[in-house]
Amino acid sequence: MRPEILFPLFARVSSLPGIGPRLEKLVERLAGPHVADLLWHLPSGLIDRRFRPPIAEVKDGEIATLTVTVGLHVPPPARNKRVPYRVWVSDETGEMPLIFFHARTDYLQRMLPEGEKRLISGRIDFYQGSPQMTHPDHIVEPEKEAELPLIEATYPLTQGLPQKQLQKAIHAGLERAPDLPEWNDPAWQQKNAWPGWLAALKAAHVPERPADLEPDSPARARLAYDELLSNQLALALVRRRMRARAGRPIKGDGRLRRQVEKALPFALTGAQSQALAEIDADMASDRRMLRLLQGDVGSGKTVVGLMAMLSAVEAGAQAALMAPTEILARQHAAGLAPLCEAAGVTLALLTGREKGKAREETLSRLASGEIDILVGTHALFQEDVAFKDLAMAVVDEQHRFGVHQRLQLQGKGGAGTNVLVMTATPIPRTLTLTAYGDMDVSRLTEKPPGRQPIDTRLVSADRLHEVVEAVRRAMATGARVYWVCPLVEESDALDVAAAEERFGALSHTFGEKVGLVHGRMKAAEKDSVMARFQSGEISLLVATTVIEVGVDVPEATVMVIEHAERFGLAQLHQLRGRVGRGAGKSTCLLLYHGPVGETAKARLKIMRETEDGFVIAEEDLRLRGAGELLGTRQSGMPEFRLADLSAHSELLAAAYDDARLIVETDPELEGPRSAALRTLLYLFERDEAIKYLRSG
Incomplete structure (x- = not known):
């Protein structure tokens, strides 16, 4: 139960003076439904009167x-x-x-x-x-x-919401805000010369000089730390709970792995071997494994995931691989099938498309233990999916799933499922802490031997006809080409329209060799077009960003990204990673429309200079800030209102250490700081974590 002291902060914004039904909708869109949400909406400017x-x-x-x-x-x-x-x-x-x-x-x-x-x-x-x-x-x-007011704070607005009304509502909210017990360590608070929580909140809303609006001002830094500590403490409690649930030692004898290694066209890289050693050690311990495997585009994560699953199969148990989309699940199944066949391992696929008798048969073979490895989408979460003995779950593209789904998947394994989470989106260290603080991390930083660097070029849209001619020459040599269409505002429908228009123009030039995929097509349609592209029946694939993650066509050696200045760095890097997957030399053409803003210019320059996804991720964080980096609303990533991860990365590291120490020394939050820390968790709506306390 939320403590009573916080009730005024969780009243609806409509309880504040001047916020009637019309303005309530606008305030909710801008900040959120509660008084606390409005208080987290800090000023962005000052008027000096x-x-x-x-x-x-x-x-x-x-x-x-x-x-x-x-x-x-x-x-x-x-x-x-x-x-x-x-x-x-x-x-x-x-x-x-x-x-x-x-x-x-x-x-x-x-x-x-x-x-x-x-x-x-x-x-x-x-x-x-x-x-x-x-x-x-x-x-x-x-x-x-x-x-x-001689010095007046001004706030970011949304259309139709007057500054005066917002100021009035926020000031009324500040008057209702209670003085909360101190949750920070006294020595830490003193070292930073931070005010108490309420004093910091008031100071942040009544800045006296421009320096008070900066992220490192004492009031703002204090509030940012509070938010980061709530996030890290919640993750530490989840982590502790996951670790506390008994695992079971899983140790393979290596026979299946050896068969697969023989069937691979290349030797494992040093980074892959190192990651496998970390995974093996986790699986052999009596605690559940919860590990994040971060690999840059094309660094060979899937092979590591397969080897980890084979350990479970060698030990007589089952494994599962979950992907976020049907295209990816089918692609994983197709890619792993020959390797599993070489080792005599039974692999099956389960997505939402499998229905009726075929589905029933798969479920029956799964429950009897006849299937060793099951590949699928969210369909693996469904209640009727029962394993005989699930010992290892691999989750691909984890940033599409949140912490709750990690817990849900682990629950499928009864006696202690090990979980390996894989992402091809290199994530800056600071974000790794905020989204995956409940996990251990392995990184793959090398590419498999034989991968050639991708030649990345910036091309002005004025030279579109030259690009089309270059595509014609590439297709004449048997190469396959991706043509990615621009992001149009925040509109799926407009994105599709842009792709259809480009598809029409290129079809006029290249006839039936052109295919189209976009997010509004049915899964079966998308799969059919992708299959024709993989087989070479289509050599030019026009697409929206649905091809961003995981699509693997080694023959594709040219990537054209139209309106590249509209894309984020991580997205450009992911898209570029769709080429350069075979032995052929690959090219990525970034088509831009001028004039290009400073941030977009910096993004395009970095793309030209490096292929290292981890360098790119750190730069993306610096250029864009964390809020946009992975599209937090869709991704299971936490969204911060007071903390700015690019400005507060040191505070995040301190919050991580503090949360670890709290959970080690007072795992049930019963010590001197405990009541205040529980209040902190409720204040930032991390209620979920409190359920993991014995007395919560």
Whole structure:
């Protein structure tokens, strides 16, 4: 149960003054449904109202606070609503009008009575050489001068939500915020000279100078650390729970692995052997394995995953490989089948498409233990999927799944399933901690022998006809070509339209050798087009980013990415990784439309300079910040509101260490800091972790 002290923070935003049903929807879209969400929405700018010039000395475009006497009101003509309402104001140095559009006469006469003094504050605009102020931000009686905020924080907005209403709601939220018990270690807090939680929250919303808006200001750094600590503590509790559930030692005798190694066209790399040694040690221990295998594009993760599964099969148990899409699951099954056959291992495939008798037969053979390795999609989670003895689960492209699904899959194995998670998206170390702090990590940093570097070139879209000719020459030699269409805003439908348009144009040039795949096609249609591309019936594949992950066609040696400036670095790297998978020399053409912004320019430059996915991932984090890096909303990655992982990476490392220490010394959170730490977990909605405590 959420502690009562937090109830005011989890009230709906509609409980705040000025937030009616219309604005509630906008606030919810901008920040979230609760008062706490609004308090995590920190200011991004400052307005300084301390400049107090006379009218004769005001300057165009600046914010000024003036003491004036109200003069003549000039309402617009009755029939012309487009003319503004003017109120003339003056001081001993001159006069100027205040301009109001769509104004209510009674309101203005009440706020600005003729002949009286008022303090007005707002932006000065010069019109035909003379100053005016349109819709002053503040109009205050001189005796209420204290009500005028001299330094005013401004917030990021969404269309239709006025700054004033948002400021008012946030200030009301701050007044309701309770003073919470201190969860930070006193020595750590003192070392950083951080205020208490409530003082930090208030200071972050009432900045006094531009430096207070920076991520390293004491108030913001303190709040960021709180959020990071809640994330790391929750992961540490999940990790402890997973480790505490008894595993069982799994040790293969190597006979199946030796058969597969013989059948492989290449020897394992040093990095693959090192990762396997770490996996073997985990599997042989009496604790459940939970390991992340990070490999750059084409570094041979799947072979490592297969070897790990074979250990389980050698020990008389079963293994499963789960992929995020049907294309990938079928591709894994097709790629692993000959290797399994060479070792006499029974492999089967289960996706949502298998129905009726075929599905029943697979499930029956799985339950009886006749199937050694099952490859599938989310369908493996379904209740009717029962293994005789699942000892090893390999999850591919983990960033598509969250922590809950990891727990769910482990539950399939009864006596202690080992889990190996694989990702071809190199993840910066800081993000590895936030998303996978519950796991041990192995990295594959070498490519298998024989892989050639990919020649990456930047080409202006003005030279499109040259690119089409280059594609024609490549196709004439028997090469296969990917042509990836641009991301259009955040719209799947527009992406598809762009792909269909390009498909039409290229079909006109190359006829039936062109195929099309996009996210709105049925799985069977996509698979059919991919099969024709793999067989060579189609040599040019026009696609949206559905081909980003895992599609493997060794004969494909040319990749064209249209509007490359619109893609993130990680995505460009993943797409480029679809070529260069065979022995042939490969080329990646990044087609850009100018003018290109600074960040996009930096991205394209990095792509040209390096193929190292880990270097690219660190650069991507630096350029874009963590929020966008893996598309957090879709990916099971945590989304941070107060912490900026590129700016707060040192705080993250400290939170990781602190969380580990807390869980080692006080695993059930019963010690002196425990009540405060539980409050912290609830504050950042990490309630799930509290269920893992004996007394939670």
